[in-house]
Amino acid sequence: MKKYLFMISILVLTLTASAQTLNVVVGNVTYQFPATQAGDMTYTGSTQLTICGKKFNIADINKIYIDNTTVTNNEVAVAYDGTSAKVTVAGNVAQYVSPIVTGAHVGIIQSNTEDVDGNEITYSLSGTSSDGEFYLKGSYKCSIDLCGVSLTNLTPVHSGAALHIQNGKRINISVKKDTENSLTDCTSPSDDMAQKAALYVKGHAEFKGKGTLNVYGRYKHAIKTGEYLTIKNCTVNVKQSAGDGINCNEYFLMESGAIALSNIGDDGIQASIDEDIDATAETTDHEEENSGNVYLLDGTISGTISAAAAKGVKSDGAMNISSGTINLTVSGGGAIDYTLDSSGNPTTTFSSTSACSALKSDGDMTILGGTLKLTATGAGGKGLSGDANLYIKGGTITVKTTGGIVYYSNSRLNTTTSSKTTERLASNYKSSPKGIKFDGNIAISGGTISVTASYHEAIESKGTIDITGGTIYAQSSDDAINAASHLTINGGTTCAYSTGNDGIDSNGNTYIKGGIIYAIGSSSPEVGVDANTEGNYKLYVTGGTIVAIGGLESGAQLTQTCYQLGSSSSGGNRPGNPGGSSSSWSKNTWYALCSNGTPVLAFKTPASGGSALVVSTSGTTTMKVSSSSNAITVDETIWNGMGSIGTISGGATATLSTYSGGQGRF
Amino acid sequence: MKKVFLFVLGLAGTLMAHADDYPYLTFLDTNGTEQSVVATGLVITFSDGQMNATDNNGKVTTISLSDLKKMYFSSATSAIDSTGTEEEAKDSEVEVFTLAGNSLGKYEDIRQAKTALQKGVYVVKRSHQTLKIAVQ
Numbered sequence: 001m002k003k004y005l006f007m008i009s010i011l012v013l014t015l016t017a018s019a020q021t022l023n024v025v026v027g028n029v030t031y032q033f034p035a036t037q038a039g040d041m042t043y044t045g046s047t048q049l050t051i052c053g054k055k056f057n058i059a060d061i062n063k064i065y066i067d068n069t070t071v072t073n074n075e076v077a078v079a080y081d082g083t084s085a086k087v088t089v090a091g092n093v094a095q096y097v098s099p100i101v102t103g104a105h106v107g108i109i110q111s112n113t114e115d116v117d118g119n120e121i122t123y124s125l126s127g128t129s130s131d132g133e134f135y136l137k138g139s140y141k142c143s144i145d146l147c148g149v150s151l152t153n154l155t156p157v158h159s160g161a162a163l164h165i166q167n168g169k170r171i172n173i174s175v176k177k178d179t180e181n182s183l184t185d186c187t188s189p190s191d192d193m194a195q196k197a198a199l200y201v202k203g204h205a206e207f208k209g210k211g212t213l214n215v216y217g218r219y220k221h222a223i224k225t226g227e228y229l230t231i232k233n234c235t236v237n238v239k240q241s242a243g244d245g246i247n248c249n250e251y252f253l254m255e256s257g258a259i260a261l262s263n264i265g266d267d268g269i270q271a272s273i274d275e276d277i278d279a280t281a282e283t284t285d286h287e288e289e290n291s292g293n294v295y296l297l298d299g300t301i302s303g304t305i306s307a308a309a310a311k312g313v314k315s316d317g318a319m320n321i322s323s324g325t326i327n328l329t330v331s332g333g334g335a336i337d338y339t340l341d342s343s344g345n346p347t348t349t350f351s352s353t354s355a356c357s358a359l360k361s362d363g364d365m366t367i368l369g370g371t372l373k374l375t376a377t378g379a380g381g382k383g384l385s386g387d388a389n390l391y392i393k394g395g396t397i398t399v400k401t402t403g404g405i406v407y408y409s410n411s412r413l414n415t416t417t418s419s420k421t422t423e424r425l426a427s428n429y430k431s432s433p434k435g436i437k438f439d440g441n442i443a444i445s446g447g448t449i450s451v452t453a454s455y456h457e458a459i460e461s462k463g464t465i466d467i468t469g470g471t472i473y474a475q476s477s478d479d480a481i482n483a484a485s486h487l488t489i490n491g492g493t494t495c496a497y498s499t500g501n502d503g504i505d506s507n508g509n510t511y512i513k514g515g516i517i518y519a520i521g522s523s524s525p526e527v528g529v530d531a532n533t534e535g536n537y538k539l540y541v542t543g544g545t546i547v548a549i550g551g552l553e554s555g556a557q558l559t560q561t562c563y564q565l566g567s568s569s570s571g572g573n574r575p576g577n578p579g580g581s582s583s584s585w586s587k588n589t590w591y592a593l594c595s596n597g598t599p600v601l602a603f604k605t606p607a608s609g610g611s612a613l614v615v616s617t618s619g620t621t622t623m624k625v626s627s628s629s630n631a632i633t634v635d636e637t638i639w640n641g642m643g644s645i646g647t648i649s650g651g652a653t654a655t656l657s658t659y660s661g662g663q664g665r666f
Numbered sequence: 667m668k669k670v671f672l673f674v675l676g677l678a679g680t681l682m683a684h685a686d687d688y689p690y691l692t693f694l695d696t697n698g699t700e701q702s703v704v705a706t707g708l709v710i711t712f713s714d715g716q717m718n719a720t721d722n723n724g725k726v727t728t729i730s731l732s733d734l735k736k737m738y739f740s741s742a743t744s745a746i747d748s749t750g751t752e753e754e755a756k757d758s759e760v761e762v763f764t765l766a767g768n769s770l771g772k773y774e775d776i777r778q779a780k781t782a783l784q785k786g787v788y789v790v791k792r793s794h795q796t797l798k799i800a801v802q
Contacts (some may be wrong), residue, residue, distance in 0.1 A: 020687040035705075039739050041736060043735060062711075063709055064710040066705050066706065066708045067707075498793065
């Protein structure tokens, strides 16, 4: 029975799939008026025919024919086919749409200023042309459906873009499911074309749909919008851009989907403040927002950016990362920024050096979640950088920088791997390859963070650093973690490993109040945990579970009792006898720090470091050492395998003696 | 059983909706004369100041653009087959009827009929042609 009902329904639906339509053909444009909508079609003089408000010059009409085409209201379909394009216009919007078709170059003037029959006009693009474009001029919102369209603009007629929407309203760009679309701009537009991108929208663009869009911006940006840009679901592959991969004003918001960046001539994604209107902060529902902010709610951003001083993602305003996956490598070297003249054009006068950064925000950066893998390989390149504050509250963040320092000297750029070469240069004369660097404060309250910097600080703030949570591993050849002002650790688990300087350092006071800290400094005069004693600042230890290889800055106020490994008669690491005659710890060896008899931290010593090993806990502090006959075992590790706060067992008792500070400068 | 009944009712409704197709396209000229042609497969072209409507059988209906006022889809031809034009009937004897089908007599030609008749719409027959005229 079901089978028969199904067959009958298919038959009836086939019978009803068609509808009587009057087609008016004008060149490559067909206007389709359903018979039920056509009404009175009036002739004026001998020259004009008006149907549903659309006035036709009779001399332009090739023919009119009646068939059974089904017409979708509000739709304009453009089918590209090599050197030509056919445009089909639904009758109910015909009076508002004026197509100009030259080969496969389609330009449309849209004149409605409100919905038509309760809806906006939708332009459906399909087919292929190796010399075509779609240009739309209008002043009301509309939708562009990409239904498997491939356009390369070779010889522009309306614009050098493959898709140019000269409309300052909201434009939906719907990348239809199961379609692959490709847009390529002209390489050498004429001067009057003002070509800005392969896909350009004057207004605000909302990308959606579960299809794939490939964009080649051979002349300037790949995608550019004059106002905000949002992405949901679709896959956008920027295959090439002479300028930015994606460039927008007001704000950039990625709700989901995927963006892949390759062959990028400048920044991967850039959001700027529109200078023609007043700037705003973030607004409710982003209404009338002009913040230059970047919002990454979910989705995937990946790619390699190779231009000098380029950024993977850059915001004029704040950058907020909630979730998703970001996998970016910036490989370019440094560049010189010159001063600007009164017209905003660069002069030949040096202003500063600049370098790459995987993520860069001019405003605050806040990371709530997500998986971030950021790599910088060029000179001066950074993982995360910003002009304001950084807040890390969650997520899994891996940053690696391997480039040297780029600096300006003898009227040119130079590179070095030694910070001593550049330590006396003003900050604008050098760009250093720090893992994370912010000009404001850094506050870490959650997340799992691993930062390695081959030739400079792993984590640096030009303000304060506050750590209250999270699992942090920082390794560098310079200070692993450095604050230009005060540094406070009151929670979390932090490993700061420096192979050439202090593990933890501040240019103000350093406060160790809580949390688990494993700081490794290199040989004297560097220490595990430092403060700016020379500037009359101090290290304050009032709490926490602490291991400091290289010891603590002398003159520290040790409210919580600290101990050093080995007996006090071992000849090393006492005030007045810095850098004692023998190391008190074994390299590459597991130790377990116990509080009130319970192991609270197991740590593995490095291959080299400062000679003192200082520990402290909030309870009665003892320590164990691993040996071949009594190994310390752990169930899981943190800090790149250098520590464990899981289940810790084994080890022989190690000798501790009192400690009052040292293996620093006195 | 109820489900099957509702299902079939729904399909029937769909079929009825398709019955909205119009069988004719009707042209109205400036004199009030209507001419209907079968809509299915109709093709209209314009040349030399004329509108040419060619139906599925290749029959062409030609109307001068200067006489054409409007066209519209229609469900009926008002029972009149548009097989002729006023121009064709101008030198022939014609018989005039009301729309209800009552004969009003014969006239030498259509011009004479129009002069004699009061304002209104009439059916005019001449040999094998029938058309509708409006006297203003």
